[in-house]
Amino acid sequence: MELFIYLLSATLAVSFLWIVINGQFYPSYQNPSKLSPTPLVSILIPMRDEERNVQPLIENLKHLTFPNLEIVLLDDHSSDETYSKALELTKMDSRFSLIQGAPLKKGWAGKVHACHQLSHAANGDYFLFLDADARLKENTIESMLPFFKDQNVGLVTGFPHFPITSWLSKLLVPMQHFVIWLHLPLALANYSSFKPASAAHGAFMFFERSAYDFVDGHVAVKSSIVEDVHLARVMKEHGFKVKLINATPFVTCHMYETNAEVWNGFLKNIYIGIGKSPIMVTFLTIYYSLLYVLPLILAFLTPFYGIWFIVPLLLVWAQKLYIDLKTGQASYLFLFMPLSALAFLVIMHASMWKSLKNQHYIWKGRAYK
Template sequence: MLLDSIVYIILSFLVFSLCFTIVNNFFLAKPNKLLKTDQNKPLISILIPMRNEERNVTNLIHYIKKLSYENYEVFLLDDRSTDNTRSLAIKAIDDDERFHLLDGVPLQEGWVGKVHACHQLSKQAKGKYLLFIDADVRLHPSSIEMTLPYFHSNNVKLVTGFPRFPVTSFLSKLLVPMQHFVVWTHLPAFIANLTIQPKATAAHGAFMMFEANGYTEIGGHSSVKNSLVEDVHIARKVKESGYFVKLINNTSFITCYMYDTNKEVWEGFLKNIYTGIGRSKIMVFFLSVYYTFVYILPFPIAIFNEGWLYTVPILFIFLQKAFIDWQTLQKKWLFILMPFSAIAFILIMHASMWRSILKQDYMWKGRAYK
């Protein structure tokens, strides 16, 4: 029967994908040791670009002050905010000499705003390691001690990872956890972490720690000045220079309150997703077909047909999503939304692609990008 054959094909994809996800999990490094207290503790420069971050800046600084690692400096750059970011930052810093608040210069032509801000921050840093985080990140007190050991092997120059993402709005529940899903499901982590193959690379700009000399050698953020997905592109630069990038599961000690509203979720993914897949129409087509066939089609098949066989693919879909959500400390019940997440993922890909095709601007924080 044709329908049974289709179900078996879908099931074969799902079984393979689940196995791949489980194997991948072993190669996405997890923190299993802290920096020993008797080791020399190098200076860490924590570098934070901020633009209209009044809802985040107070808690951001509060959590940094709770770090157990003592030898650090903090540079925050107010990137010409139009809200109360600067005044709230001054109040939260409260004369703490470890913190330095910078005023950003006007955005130069050919630069993306965040990249330009990170470039300015890097010029002030004196640390042996440079930790770039976003203003919506909250650091666990032991975050630095849990990150530094990864630099002690394999000529690693960059450690990065996709943080834990608390989700509130409906669209954030559908799309934000898909960042973890895509990495766990599609990226061969054993190649990403054990080789310097640039194409097998993922990174998240909310948390990127560089060895300072390596960062300088690759040209820093100026080497990706016009990139809307500068995190991935600068990670590739590291590998192209012959160094390793360590992609870790840092959800136990890094939290990122990425988007607050449905509008922010839509605009953020609209800006990043098509660029993130290399602005490839072929990739959009392939991913659309794959997610429709594997993660959406099984549900109408099960609803409109009787028999246990038609429910088995749904079980594997839920198992895979639940496993990834468990590993990334996501809400435990979100796996039931997987078909809607797949639909939203396809829709935002196409919306992002067509915005590029029609040469319309991507908007973010009051700035327009092509």
């Protein structure tokens, strides 16, 4: 048993070292530079039943300091007051335009179809697709444009800072950062054309327009409900670089408000996100059970078997705390890491079985498989 504890502790220590080293391959922010002529940036936002987000979203966008912006909002057949609220809040600002979405075409995912329409309504040299629950720091645009100075960069994206509300959001939403830091080789993601090493977050997708047009934009992923990752892979496939940044200093995403939203949101994405692979589900189940759930059980045995039994849990906490600090997350959440891992496994299995039983995922009144 002691040998197992030593091996487990050594594995977790190496994982912690890997997390620290891996994080060094996020691209560094550069000082905003004045561009001449100043490019036009189109901020493009699909909205479906976003009544609660409309006002804070528009107020946030009005405070952006970049001088050459157009902001296009699309109401995608909302059943609430999204359109009327947006119309009232934007009518006095010439930078904003509001359009109503066309009926969803067969074979298209809803958000992708909305983004495709937005791209046709935009005039910018750059396209920034935002989710309605995203909020930007005032100087975000001018801070992101320098990333495009590197040759052939077509997409800049990153995982935002996530405010958390419900208990399930506390367990699962910040795990998005943990999964990236632990599992994605950021050197390959940012400095190679290796497609499997790709990640993106749909709340913040910043494209150079000619690159977006070259790959046919959202048409290339029209049926995807994880279009962010698939678009990143399409960009690499066509020879463009994708910059995955730590976006937390500039982008905040109020992703889910309730436990039900957290469950349904992860349910529709997680199994598709790992390629609908039962083999990967099996591997991740074993991996997270041994490395991130078991240490909590071992810690309870410390009074009976000695201090070494708590070391694995301390190393698990150290990993999560390090990532939470680097991504601006609430620092106390590291204490729940074993429960976060368990919740991740539960929803991953639920997502897999829903797919294997050929059942639909439901999101905002639409059904997907």
